[in-house]
Amino acid sequence: MSNLALFDLDHTLLPLDSDYEWGQFLTRIGAVDAKEFARRNAEFFAQYQAGTLDPVAYLEFALGTLAQFSRQQLDDWHAQFMHEVITPAIRPAASDLLLRHQDAGDLLAIITATNHFVTAPIARQLGIEHLIAAMPERTPAGDITGRLVGIPTSGAGKVSHMHDWLAAMDKSLDSFDRSHFYSDSHNDIPLLSIVTHPIATNPNAKLEAHAIAHGWPLLKLFND
Secondary structure (H helix, E strand, C coil): CCEEEEECCECCCECCCHHHHHHHHHHHCCCCCHHHHHHHHHHHHHHHHHCCCCHHHHHHHHHHHHCCCCHHHHHHHHHHHHHHHHHHHCCHHHHHHHHHHHHCCCEEEEEEEEEHHHHHHHHHHHCCCEEEEEEEEECCCCCEEEEEECCCCCCHHHHHHHHHHHHHCCCCHHHCCEEEEEECCHHHHHHHCCCCEEEEECCCHHHHHHHHHHCCCEECCCCC
């Protein structure tokens, strides 16, 4: 295994934001107060798009919502969410990209700011074993407490979490001949800047401008 391939999730491998869509799903099924939750969810999403999001504040909001329900109830809802929202959104172009790296024998991981509860089933659906995501604290029974374990997996936090993940396998970035990172967001420039092969994937305007200025390749998977 000589190469590393890292992938952001939302708007990179998926043509949507899984965290935002989860909130919309909870609203549709009546699990949360529709008006208030939609308002706060939209505010946080706009902040993320603008690059002004406080990740801890958002995660406390998102995980606090999860903490209101039993793990069994959350798992049942998530299965419905996968069936109705996520699985229909998975595009062949993204699956083919992952398959190319898998066939090459690369080490693959999704690294996302979205929390582990929302993203773990998505990673499994995409066939990716390794997931680095914001980790909710859990009770011994497995219920979510509403608190975050460690630091957010966003911005420079992705770099820290990636190094910790590799170190747990007795590896580092230098262990690989080539290291790829695919992302759509300028928020991921810290990690894009340290891999050998940064790929601006379905990039937002800020990342596209940065990528062009630095000679990084652009990849647009969802132009259909």
